[in-house]
Amino acid sequence: MIILISLTTVLFAAGQREIKPDPVRTVTWWHPNSGLAGQATQAMVQAFNSTVGVEKNIRVEAVYQGKANDVLTKAKAILQSDSRRDLPDLAQLDGAAVLDIRDVDALIPMEDLALSDGYDLDAILEAARLSVTYKDKMIAMPFNSSTILLYYNKTAFDQGGIARAPRTLDELAVTAQALVQKDARGNVIRSGFANVPTTYELIAWLGQQNHLSYITDQENGHAGNPTRVLFHENGTMVNFLTKWKALYDTGALENLTSDRNGAFASGRTAMIVASTSNLTTILSMVGDRFEVGVANFPMVDEHATGGVNVGGGAIWAFDNGSGNRDAAWEFVKFASSGEQQLAWHIATGYFPIHRDTYSLPAFEEHIAKNPLFKVAIDQLMQSNPQLQGIWVPSAYQIYYAFQTGILKMLTENRSPEETSRALEAEINGYFAEYLRMQGQ
Amino acid sequence: MKSLKAILATILSLIIVFPIAYSLSASFFSWADFTAIPARLLPSQPTFENYIRAFRETNLEQFLLNSLITASLGMMLRMTISITAAYTFTFFNFKGRDILFILIVATMLLPSDTLLLANYTTIRALRLTDTYLGIISTSLLAPAHIFMLRQYFKTVSGEYREAAIIEGCSDTRFLTLLLIPISKAVVVTLAIHSFSTIFNDYLWPLLVTNKASMRTIQVGLTMLGFSENFDYGPQFAAITVLMTPVLVAFILMHKPIQESVSTRFTGR
């Protein structure tokens, strides 16, 4: 009797999967967009479902899976277990995900989907397109594209009589110093600039030097698996670290790793560098405490003219045996279209990846009323489109390696040369580990 | 002396209770209340908006349902397995009984957290990811409970069972109609413990579920996405919704709870 009950419950439990009676084709889209971006996501999905979706009998289901890294973890888990049918049709992933997704059988390169529909790939901004190009093929669709910006407390600038935002790291050091505020006991209540460089900032700070410098071989991983880093031998890391150390020595730099947006928004620091995608969030967090200004990402030195790279994420398509390729492509086409990218941009601050957006009158209007949004766009247009993010294994560990290495340099007074070499060794180690796991 | 103890105890208890009380209050804060200076302990204008948003913008009910189902199912299965095993080890004499008993209880020494990766690959291979069974699978064996139950059952004289068998009573009937009612206190305590262990599990359900629809509340709570940008209200609301029934139950049943915790099993 007990056995019967147990068996029934076991079977019941095993059988509990999501069952949805569906006459329409349901396209699942995993994404990491929360907060304002999350709301914009819902809006976009709803717009699609009620227009193109109705026409073509497609329904998109957007599923929030946590942070970008979590979306990858989930996808990876399924890919490894070979249960393709559990894969989503579309997944929004960031650069750290590429190495794990790039070569899987289940991936449908976006270029294939686009070309079979007669889509003009040139309609996508070159820098954005290159950011998802591997061995000359566009394997995903740029979606939430961002670049890195300098955010500053304009009210504090005005109070301090600072006329314009710093252009180089040297200028940054000077400006930051002028913005430090201390209380009666000499404790810093507002630092000039808060940051500990991670992969994200370093891609730009290293890559922009000499108009273009590679951080790893194989074109930063876009032409094949990276086998070693180049930032030590080409001197870019040492150059950057030297400037950074100088900045730290002024006492105006705060080594803040978590919640920089919060620190900036609450007035705890006067300047930060952050993604353009944080623009709307930061504006809403700041409220009316002070006026926010944005400016170009500071250059390492006068030769560092490469600008910035396109970061953020892209939408990847998977073959999960559901036959939804075309339906999924319809949504991708929709999401990357001129108008939708405008709506997405206005709601989040990610910049539009489709050329058409820029000629829309609504766009001009929006920019005119919100000049802050224009800065990121101008910065990107001035950048070298060949400056691309790095596609590396163990992205997580490398991120921490940079952070910890730089922190050690500052707090333990190591030399830039030493730090650069140590980072080279550690990261090359991760590459070697990865190649070993591939059986090489 | 007594009053010193009382004062200290009260201070400590207030500190302990503070986060809970604050959550309750904060669930009614408006956005501005969180960033107000000086900091607020009570909402300026209590609003239900956070609750509405928490339910409307997330899959909260689904998460709760998943947790309730997995915890109940898991508890039932776990108790069935544990009681059956303990019963068998107590009242039956078979070859290898003691070795097998030690084998089962010795698994207590293998903390499941160190076995996460291997268990995960197992579940993956069995295609049990994103299923309720997958979620409760690693919690079905409770060596500590089997041990405790056997200790308890041993106090019941074997003669009762022999007499019952002679009277034609089957094992099942003896177990369900006699033994369990006698051991009600222990069984209930262990059942509650099973339920809450599975209900509170975080890392394992996180690994084993990919679909949002299968998430348990513990995992879901951390993925609501509200706390990224100072949007604490709905987060506190969700937490409060989860906390309150249990809090109320605990407060109302504080006497039986305190009494159910016996130190018999820890050595006295």
Next chain:
Amino acid sequence: MNRHWKHSLKPYLLILPALFLAGLFAYRPFVITLLNSLYTVSINGQRIAFVGLDNFRRLFVNESFQTSLSNTLRFTLYFVPVNVFICLSAALLSHREGKLATLNQICFFLPMAVGLSSAMMILKMIFNPFIGIVNQLLGISVEWFNNPNAAMALLVIAGVYLDIGIKFLLLHAALRNIPANLVEVATLEGANPLQLFKYLQLPLIAPTLVFVLATNIKDAMLISSPVLILTEGGPFRSTQTLVYQMYLEGFKSGNYAMGSAIATVVFFLTFLLLLALLQIERRRVYYQ
């Protein structure tokens, strides 16, 4: 004849589920973990080549691992005494009669009603350095998530909060189990509270204390969920613990060999620590 077989087979059948589960989810994964730590393992979980202790050799020189090890040991060192102190204090201080005492007691085990995630999310929000209520109320500006020491302290606080409910109940019960007449006699003999504690209560609740210590040590060595939710190993890996790194390497990076190696290390370390504790107990604890 048939019935005889059925009869003697019965106990085995009855314990089969338990044995099966023990094998499938405890012993087999344990062996696999040990094996994986001795092999190179592909990203799909297949063992490729036997490398003996090479994984461990590389693990021990890995700076990230050394950090995890140090962090976990330090956390255990901080957490166990602090937790035992707080839980024991809670039990002792509320060991009185009266409505207020009951209220105190309820407050002390109430955290048990708050699930792990809820508790961690609450702590995450109230300890936010910028708008969190803790900094505001206490008038301080501790960078809870950016200062390694503060982050470690926060982890300890989180650990205590998760544990105080059940440990208080256990210690409270243990105290109550001390025969009242013994206490009366002692007080009549002129013992002050400190002596009462040292010579009467402590020895008599020692078995429970040992249990508390043992589980605390095990929980501390294995801590992962608070790290995952609160600090994510930061700042600068200062709160990265062994199991958390195992999760990162094994689950996120797909490096099963390294993840298994870490798991093996954790297992043996914890085992040793508990063994040491048992030795101490054997020599100094009184059982009734």
